[in-house]
Amino acid sequence: MSAGTRSRPLAEAFATVAGWLDGQKGTPPATRADAIADRFGLDPFGRNLLLLGAWAALDPAAGERIAALHADPRRTVPSLGLALVALPGANWRALAADAPLRAFGLIRIDGGDGLGSAPFALAEALLLALLDAPSLTEELALQARRVDPPADLSPSRARLSEAIRLRVLGEPGMTLQLCGPDPLGKEQAAAAALIASKRPLYAIGAAMLPAAPLDLARLAQLWRRDLMLTDGLLFVDAARGDPGPLAQFAELLRLPMIVATPDPLLLGQAPTVRLDMPRMTAKEQIPVWRDRLGPWSKRLNGTIERLAGHFPVSPELADSVAAELAVLAPGRGRASKPKKGAPKLEDIAWDAARRFARPRMEDLARRIEGEAQWDDLVLPPNQKDVLKAIVAQVRNRATVYESWGFARRSGGRGLGVSVLFSGPSGAGKTLAGEILGAELGLDVYRIDLASMVSKWIGETEKNLRRVFDAAEDGSAILQFDEADALFGKRSEVSDSRDRHANIEVSYLLQRLEEYRGLSILTTNFRSNIDTAFLRRLRFIIDFDFPGMGERAEIWQRIFPKDTPKAGLDFARLAQLNLAGGSIRNVAMAAAFVAADRGEDVCMGHILAAARLEYEKSGRSLTSAELRGWAT
Template identity: 35%
Template structure:
């Protein structure tokens, strides 16, 4: 960096020589050089001298560096000393030799305070201690009226468009406007590398981690050949556009400056801040990684970002709209990592901390994660294992993967952390087999759908959708929780009150928000009472039927493109549209439990910790009362409260009383044929 500062200082000596010559010439034409108040007023003699002498250019520079302003067409880089940051900036920003000279003239007071006095003297105004446009042109050996030279200090010229040079006092005549160099530019030219403070919290550097992800190398070649100054990386779930962009820029010999585009667009002056971003990337030799693109960014932001000075790699999840920019981007699809790629990232992130025999990729196969998310998940897993003092196990890996879920879905659905397992289910073998098949589909969908391409074309997603059909209380929600828990995922139950809307089109918008947020979450999405929104289409008799059918048609299409794991639960399977059924991967029927299942449910719901009286007769409860699992659970909990209040173990008195209460909730009669000798306890 010392060499950089010396190179700039060496070139500023030429500015000083030009200023010395200008001061000497000015003194010769000054009628009152010894007046202590000169520059604060205009005497008659000063006006007469100005009229007689005119405003001729000062002597042009004739030595290395700025001397090139007098030699049009000369190579700006020729003869530049090694390590000269100004020369590097001139090449990157396509500055002309005149641009370099103007920049040096404006920079001089920030390097040597004497220039403030010199410029005050040459401006004939001791209060104006920066070079004016007119003075700068004359110091460069050019007349003040040179149109082509004045254009280098107006919008459209690189010095101004890249904020390398500022022109103040726009209300003044052009020639008396002051020139100054922003602190970040001046400091960088002198060797300082502190980042621009205006960008704190908005942009930051990023380094590639691990091997380049798929798609990075072709993009790097396009950047290296300058074939793409603007690219748009459309990110699919499980892909990482930032990782691809960072690796591509690294392959092209550039650093990456990652920009939070929504925060930039929300700034009160987004266009000015976008200019500062481009300037920072230019100074640091970086490319801009901008996103996520949401489609509502001001046109002025894009126009400043894609001026061509630095490559811009934008990313987002939605298709690119040609109306956003006048320059068409190179469009790149960022696909999810393959199973092998994910395994390689896991191995790279966790080289020697895993429990013996554990395959991290297999343990987290159901999670759709990009490379950066995998590395963050690995860090969390390592922290959890270190806190427990154990090697990293499957539970740690899955817990770390869950921390990478976006939080937006929790505002639209209720998150349930699974606390039950396969042993807690009391279901027929055929039903259990289908539930295990559903979990297996979620675990191996990448292999079957992506590697083996078992569902090609048609814009179909890579999700898994199941229907749980059965009466209330037969275990549909609990089964969804078990499936989620077996996969290490959270369960998100959609509240229909937040979805269904009486206004036309609003229900679809609410569902789209849910599906959109679910795309960034590794979880199981449960639509309870699904027939309310996935009902049959009907014959159109009025406008209500037509809009209801439009809603169902939208849902049919959206379910087919969904990439996650969704479960539809309904008490009325016959009410579902047949087109939905065709698109379902697994249909699970939940029957009302038989006597043997009811006995197992009573025993399971009471559990091993509840004290039981000697008179508890589970065989009688299972044979006498045809209740579904949910009702049995409710009755067991009620019996527990009754026993706790009475201060004794749970006995038949509490259990029969709880069943009687459950019957009354269901609107069923308490008959002696069912309750037998326990009837008084049920009606008491």
């Protein structure tokens, strides 16, 4: 309602309304009905209709008077015909379906033999607004949440909140699209932006919007009415759901709203302003972590800086880590001492942060579970040195990029650590990714790049954007298999599809360079990758097919220490022309056979398992491979 409207209690106007029904003339005092009439563009008859409906709903004596005028004791609700006869300024045009009274759903017409005889009542939300108690109607209140302003905001959320506040005040007709990650942060930033104006913020999910056009139109009508009555703003989380109904809803609503979306959306003809969710630097995150972890921060021995360098903090994430520490931390009491073998405080905090930052990636890629260690990977020393260099760059990225200024010097470009693992299947590429994840304490997610490539223009980039945006929340290691799907050797551009393929490649290279984490591309054939792309990657490691010595070493390490073994000849086993992945398959199959027979794993079990492994690939064991075996 207009802040300048001086209104008197609604009850003071009821005497005038009753007089109208008796044929008297009179002008009611200014009430909230006048402010509402101005806001919705009602003529004087529309304003008077609101007063009649409010009198009928709120004054116990009104029902008897209305029934008498209808000459029917059962008809205690006013009809439109009565209003047309008794109210000043009466006109049929105000009752048209496209006139404000009905177009906004301000009145509810309950049937009757015709429009004139139909009883009417005020909408629930309208009646509450007339009583200066604005609220959503029950139907909307069941699907929406009123967002309470947060007690405080992280720096990135505070910057977004100020940008929202300026847009809401300066461009009130615009719909804001808040793009990027952190949907909860966007919601809280929006609520904080409305504090000064005391406007309520209501949040719904785009997935709740109906697809049927009539249902969507009805919902838009209800929201349009209730938002105008409450002076509220609608916040729509579009992270999930079909964007089609949302675009139609925005056009039907014809009011500003805030849309939180990972990617920019086309909202039909609705005028839109885009704001991006800013990310905090590691330096900005440190005080947020310290504040939220409270007394725990003093006991974390430098882990705060490590957390800030990898996990974009939000108050919710830091509070969750603090809650986990309160439950699991060893020696929680001052007099108590940690038990021997209890997890370290910093390990609890790190593991909690990793788990709480994980959910968005779970729907997009498969997390690789494993406990691989350096000793499990058989590689030449120089290749292991490259892997350790990768670990050093990921682990110390905040120090070098931010504290030492390399990010400013490079203009934010080339901050991602991108790696190519090339080599035959089973040569250890996936195992190397597992080891990097274990060494860094980060989750590894495996993505089939071929499955992300779409024939529809723009869909490949959208798929990749979702993965990278989600991965930023948890500093995940991204392992893209089948790199050939996008990075294959380019041919001459002959049509629009070729041009778009180059756009897809450029987009992926851009995100690889911008992603402040580790991205691994794998391929079975390095020769298939265009050399122009190879120059854009920071590291390249070739996983060659293992030689005899390396195969012997793999066989010695492949069996867990608890596996019972008998008479294994590792030199003989190394004769089998198998890569590491196939050796693992043979070892496991042999172990199952031995367990079923109640025996120790022996050469015979392995030979039988090897024959099956060879049959899978359509090969047969050669005489050289079987030399010296007791067959």
